[in-house]
Amino acid sequence: MKKAELVFIPTPGISHLLSTVEVAKLLVDRDERLSITFLIMKLRPDPKIERFINSVSTSCNRIRFIDLPQDEPDPNQPNMLFFSLIEAQKHHVKDEVSKLVCQSESSPDSPTLSGFVLDMFCTPMIDVANEFGVPSYIFLTSGAASLGLQFYVQALHDEQKVDPTEFKGSDAELVMPCLANPLPAKLLPSPMLNKERMPFFLGLARRFRETKGIIINTFEELESHAIDSFSKGNTPPVYPVGPVLNLNRDGDRDEESDKRKDIKQWLDDQPLSSVVYLCFGSMGSFGVDQVKEIACGLEQSGHRFLWSLRKPPPEGKMGPPTPSDYTNPRDVLPEGFLDRTANIGKIIGWAPQTDILAHPSVRGFVSHCGWNSILESIWFGVPIAAWPLYAEQQFNAFMLIVELGFGVEIKMDYKSEFHSDGNENVISAGEIERGVRCLMELCDEKREKLKEMSGKSRKALEIGGSSFTWLGRFIQDLADHLP
Template identity: 35%
Template structure:
């Protein structure tokens, strides 16, 4: 009988997009799959738009939008629900409240063989245990980040202030290069309200039946080995780990964007692409510094510009369309029109990265973007902004040796001189040429991992085999 798997990606564009790729992988192997979604209107307009794009681009994938959870009573004694400010805590609260609708949906199905969760959906493990379903995680970031964060519960060990006390000290974990504690996400290095929820997430994750990772063995060999050897969950068993990536969108399927038409007229490998993800924004001051650096570099560029966030911005709010004339230096667009193209808010990133004219990628180091750059064979100029992106930057620069960092990303602004220098370096220097050669080799490694008989292909087959004999974990 055909298996049925339910995927539950929670909220967030960066978590939905790779989960859709997992759904397509299941379909390719003859497994029925349903992507269950929390009501996208509740938390994020960006997420709602991403859901609409995913449905339109993937007609073979079945999406089911769960009804919203019951409202929290006004007289609730849980004052924290009403007073919480941090968007990460609100996400956890929303997803915990979605347990009821998820439970009802799973019970309504004729059969379900497993539930696969995004890491933020950790409380849905309770639903899986109640219904006696095997439960797995799809970890949408890399093996190195997972190796680090699985250590987090033992690091904190009831003393949340300890993380704040680390400051800029260098810390070490199995499978990853040493790095500064300040490269951890801000939510981890403070003792604010988000930290207990994050610690709880990684404390519960090893109790699942397995973890699927969007990476591949040759990209992160040390981290993968540390995870498989059980070195990242001190004092406890680590569930099976399956590297099944790189899972990235194939792109295409829509109307051709004007920026790709512009790329068609550029020489091969001549354009630097700058894009900073679905949540990446800069101050007006930083946008000016980027513009000045690009202009002085003399190199061709394609730049996605989003409006700066206002002081009262709330997570999930839609940003207005940027006023380029107001945000960029006077005359910039006119002076650079023969070698530059500025896109408002969004560009078809996969198509741009894989275009023959694109030669380098300035990225925020979100894992989806990182893998899209790797599979396109591009060197990465690393400008991390939030979440685990600084950790990813360490891995990209020091372990994979596929990129260099934009100095000053932790300061008020990255200076125009740094933008100019790094763009010129990656496009015109011997060091940049060597980086491009390494990037080309990593692209080949990605293709090798996914082909029939490759390590990621075999890992997914092993996962499907193990679905027949899961060891149901218990809290």
């Protein structure tokens, strides 16, 4: 293969960007002929993303980043803002790729444009790739079963003429090739049950089928059933190359480093395997009523806890929610809670999650079941109590508990829509206490099973491991499809 350049287009937002950059690093480390240009879309300025990009640019000379101009979103489409932003960026992408092609043609040493690697939400860019005559690939930041679900629902709609939104509130169970167990329809991702958003998600799956391949952040040993379900040949090839985790500290700043030291010090002072860690991802937060119930449930459980408590974003703000840290958590916690739990608990805002999960004093993780968090919990062998919020997290919770048997449930069918105040669907302190106790008292057999999978997740990335081999196949297929 001659020198080849891939254009990566991630979705705006730090959680998708982190794993997409890690895949890019794997590719350039594996093959010196590859170089990668990221085209970065922005919903709004984000200092964390800026720091991360600067850090990676400094350390990886064959990965570079180009910021795309920021267009004003359409205020008439607040619910579809995210998707209209991506569609509106097509002409900016075309302009930047034209410059790359000109550069390549004017210099014989420059790499040849060889393809687009698109985030799962960036399918409009397939049109741009087609204009340049290069193949498109998808990078899926969720798991293989999640991809199977998208294909299943799309085929159900397009071929069997079933409207997925009719499953809303239904007790139906769905049998699909990517799962070994029937899925309760109430665990379908919210957008698939929403008449306004469902057409967009069906469109994603249709466009996935047009690509030359789908790179998935999973590994064969974890999702063998789902990965096998793609072998029938009616979908593009899939490449499970994970777990793709951001375990280093790209973009760390001094302030976060100080917080990290403080959290580590507190964990160091706790007994071995005694702490439950609660965190709901980069976009997870709760209203005051729910915060109080969590606090009471933790206190009643009697277990030591480290709780990443985030403040909901202001109402009316456009785009996906971005929680912030509380100036004073006492404002939302029950009176006297911090004093009564001072010896067993710690409230934090931003959380260095991989450091926390790696710490020997942490025994369990109450999580929103974002796919990155699930992969991190498996990597470090920490079982999860599932409390999904939005997107495909209810489905991920089902995968974790029913398909894999690696966790317990706080409430698997809990749903929280973006921009709600979080108070309409409050889980009681008693339910939270029960979930925390079940998690912390999880039987040795389940813990051992998770520990075994943790070892497999690490081996998958080693030379000769399953993900190492799949990454090699992707590079070979890329070479075979060079323009």
